[in-house]
Amino acid sequence: MFLMEHSYPILCCYFTEPEILCWGDVIEIQITDDFDLDRIADSGQCFRWNKDSSGSYRIIHKGHCLRIRPLGKDRFALSCKEDVYQAVWYDYFDLGEDYRSIRGRVNREVDPFLASACEYGKGIRILRQDPWEMLISFIISQNKNIPAIKKSVELLCEAAGKHCEASEDGYYLFPTPEEILSLSDEALAACRIGYRCRYVKAAAMDVAEGKLNLEGLKNESEGTTIKALTSVCGVGAKVANCVSLFGLHHVNAFPIDVWIRRILENEYPDGYPMENYNPYNGIYQQYMFYFYRTGYGS
DNA sequence: CCCCAGGCTTAAT
């Protein structure tokens, strides 16, 4: 019944902007630019994408829940109305950006490693996620592997987030700062956050009190943004750059974690030419991270 | 049992 293939009419397509076919609460879109759900889901930028047995991903973002499923070729079924797609998901998936041309800026003669990384990770995009969710998720991420991060984030949502009912199953929204602050220390510790508990609470306090205005940082320079984010106890350079990149869409932000550090040491012993890749350093960072973590490196 | 994970704070130099 849900996202049933070919249960809606077939129309024509056009080139640059995604085409939309609508049938009730399921729309079908065509995306001609890079867009690979599995690679995005496994690229370490989102922790609440869940794939079910039918191949659909369930994505929760800012009070909305979406199911999206590839239909083969460059077509996808989305469980939403067209107006919600236009208002929410088009931006979330950053469909106004041309990732193919961003990949195309890399010259294999000059930088063969990055060229290979871009080819391997073709289909990855930088999602425009909620900065508050990114801040807490990446505070939790320190000294954890990705499966463990997902576990903690989901426990936190179940413990403090608003419960919503969908047609078949329920889901939880990412909790607000106030909802996190309402948790007891025991309840927060039960999310397996460990020593990061006080960092999560510090961040929630700063946002709840208006000391840290995350939305306002979208319009600030990268330097001002990193300084504001690292003023929160528990947020260092790496987490601040992840929030900038994945939550504020500062696509030149360049998070350096253990994998990127290995890449810089092993593949660029004479230095990484950051200045060649402005203003897209964060996007290239993401291709390299995915390449090293899932392919080339292991 | 081991080592490591999308790191950071704190203390000591």
Place this chain on the structure above:
DNA sequence: ATTAAGCATGGG
């Protein structure tokens, strides 16, 4: 300014 220990916890 740089370096080192300590940190909770679970995946592989």
